[in-house]
Amino acid sequence: MSTPTSPGRPAVPASSPAPYAAPRAATSVPTGRLGIWWFLASEVVIFGGLVTIYVLFRLRHPEWGKLAAHTMTVAGAVNTLVLLTSSLTMVLAHESVERGNLRLASQAMLQSVFAGGVFLVIKAFEYTHEIVQGFTPVAGLFWSFYFAMTGLHALHVLGGLVAILAVRRAVQRGENPHRVEYVGIYWHFVDVVWIFLFPLLYLASRG
Amino acid sequence: MSHDGHAEAAGLWSRIFSTDHKVIAKQYLFTGIAMAFLGGILAQIMRLQLSNPGHPVPGLGVVQGIKYNATVTMHGTVMIFWVAMPLLLGAFGNFLIPLMVGTRDMAFPRLNMLSYWTFFLSTVVLVSSFLVPGGPSPVGWTAYPPLSAIPAYSGNTWGVHLWILAVALELVAFLMGGINYITTAINLRAPGMRMRDLPLVVWMQIAASIIFLFSVGPLVAGAVMLLLDRTAGTGFYNPAAGGDPLLFQHLFWFFGHPEVYVLLLPGLGIVAEILPVFSRKPIFGYRMIVWSTVVTGLLSFVVWAHHQFVSGIDPRLAAPFSLTTILISVPVAVTLFCFMATLYRGSIEFKTPMLFALGMMAVFLIGGVTGILNGSAAADIYIHDTYFVVAHFHYALIPPVFFSFFAGIYYWYPKMFGRMMNETLGRLHFLGTFLFVNVTFLPMFVMGLRGYPRRVYDPSQFVALGNMGGMQILATIGTAGLLFSQVPLLINFFGSMKRGRVAGANPWRANTLEWLAPSPPQHGNFDEIPSVYRWPYEYSAPGRDNDWYPQHVAPEGALSRKAG
Secondary structure, three states: OOOOOOOOOOOOOOOOOOOOOOOOOOOOOOHHHHHHHHHHHHHHHHHHHHHHHHHHHHHHOOOHHHHHOOOOHHHHHHHHHHHHHHHHHHHHHHHHHHOOOHHHHHHHHHHHHHHHHHHHHHHHHHHHHHHHOOOOOOOOHHHHHHHHHHHHHHHHHHHHHHHHHHHHHHHHOOOOOOHHHHHHHHHHHHHHHHHHHHHHHHHOOOO | OOOOOOHHHHOHHHHHOOOOHHHHHHHHHHHHHHHHHHHHHHHHHHHHHHHOOOOOEOOOEOOOHHHHHHHHHHHHHHHHHHHHHHHHHHHHHHHHHHHHHOOOOOOOHHHHHHHHHHHHHHHHHHHHOOOOOOOOOOOOOOOOOOOOOOHHHHOOOHHHHHHHHHHHHHHHHHHHHHHHHHHHHHHOOOOOOOHHHOOHHHHHHHHHHHHHHHHHHHHHHHHHHHHHHHHOOOOOOOHHHOOOHHHHHHHHHHHHHHHHHHHHHHHHHHHHHHHHHHHOOOOOOHHHHHHHHHHHHHHHHHOHHHHHOOOOOOHHHHHHHHHHHHHOHHHHHHHHHHHHHHHOOOOOOOOHHHHHHHHHHHHHHHHHHHHHHHHOHHHHHHHOOEHHHHHHHHHHHHHHHHHHHHHHHHHHHHHHHOEOOOHHHHHHHHHHHHHHHHHHHHHHHHHHHOOOEOOOOOHHHOHHHOOOHHHHHHHHHHHHHHHHOHHHHHHHHHHHHHHOOEOOOOOOOOOOHHHOOOOOOOOOOOOOOOOOOOOOOOEOOOOOOOOEOOOOOOOOOHHHHHHO
16 A cells, blocks of 8 residues: 655654554553553453342242252362462562562462462362262253353463463563563452352352 | 555565554454445345345345345344444544554554454454355344244354354454553543543543443353353253343343444544534533533443333333433433534534534434434334334434544545545535435334334235335335445545545644644654643634644743733
């Protein structure tokens, strides 16, 4: 496509493929943090929609309480603890980056990744146990909701693990240390979602 | 996008997978235009069938039953998700926001690129659904279960699967885009630019993106649930399994109605930019328009059930939803009155962008006023699912999606491609479009009030409705004329790229920052990031030689002015 140049236009270097980094923050909030909060706002609506739908159905179907009793409450409780701990180590990673201790930060992030991995292993164990008992995703609407909601959450955990590992690799090279905070905010969100899912799906089991 | 000659070959890959907001804007633009012709042709197929019931449409045979339903479905889907969204938000949002706030690119250029290519993938999935056995989805663009949830009911398996997948991908693409728009406009503003110095179109793009972001999530979840119902055998929407088909209607319209404002607001924003420039007057009621936008956005979340007055919702819900629906016309009317007041005693120049901006207001007025009829539950029960509704939402959506888009294209084409478009062809395009939109859709109000139902492929079946053949033929002539009226646009659009008059940086003598950048702007937009000294609508300011006063021009030193 040939494009004309306007008269008096200064000579411009050929367009470089490199994207421009955001030059400034007009508000005092760093652009990355602002972006991650808006991203989380959209996530809140996705999970919020699902949780609302589930609660409305749950009120209509008191008999689901008996089904919920078949979930593995102890495994869920352990997982809650595991996920909360992983959030703690993310906070420590952020704190270490702020203090300029990148080695400690990368160590703490590895601990978060480990905890996230443990969470997924326990969740996989639960799924196996439930499916073997016949509680498959199509065994009834309660189980459809259970698998859809925890499954979507597990995908977010998995995505978080990949994101933390990517940020960690960059931080080890000394690049983009501010992203530890952003990936941390996301990780806490994943944690908070679980705090809603655990009581709704596991504990509210007596109808 | 401009290049030095020698860099041309090396940069092919980076030109296709570009992170430059202007390239991405053009990618959205061309995809959207191509899809607009697909959507227009689908409309013409329907019209030909309706005006000649029982007889074959040339080349396609008799378009009836599933075939007709698929045509209706794909027309609606394509026009809303693959034309309106990429043109208004994808093209103009991407092109204008960084330029107008005075920055070099979007806040997250790579995310922006990912957004377009996700959209492109969704386009491929949608178009490929025309090629699968059974053809594209015939379940309506609203995809209500149980018709959409149980493949046996619609007689279509893969078309609907792909439709759901494509729509979900498209929504995710614009979610990524929206996060970028909001963050960019909030945080990348040039030094000195306060939020109240933002051009209104940027305000409207932010508002539209926020509305989209807060309404789309449940539908993304709902679409996945629908896909699971169809493929895995879950029963979210199946009453036999304890599910509820009404649930999908709620999820769909909780997104679907705010979506109307997602499309309307950027359209109004484009008009708001054009009116002051071609009236040489400041916009009237800047703050009122901004607040009206905010109120419209908030109200748009509590009107959705007016689509469900006859769906079996609790009748006690009908009154509050009628109320909010009628209420939302107030802030929109405030905006339109501000626009009219902007024209009052202005030095109006009837250039093509202005013609389309005025046309937008005129046509949208009819769409808005008839919306009040649909909004009150009592009237809606009579006109629900008739051609009255079809006429109403075309009058409501064609103005922002096409009139505003055309206005914006004629106005910003010099900035996008560096050359002016031809005025004569532009006027011809406007006259044809304005005339044939009304020829197409005015008869539908009459047909609708007489009770003619939508989504029916053979009007002659309803003997009781009497002979509406004349109006059907008139509407078909209208769509054909509308399609042909786009020929001058195409000639103008592609011809002006080579032959148009070189535009220069600021051909319209406008104030906003994009006119400071060269036409077309290079990668990075500005040689130096500008500083902003005033709001964008300082036209015909007293005591100045020029009747425009760009945002980036520093006021003459207070001292020297006093001395003079």
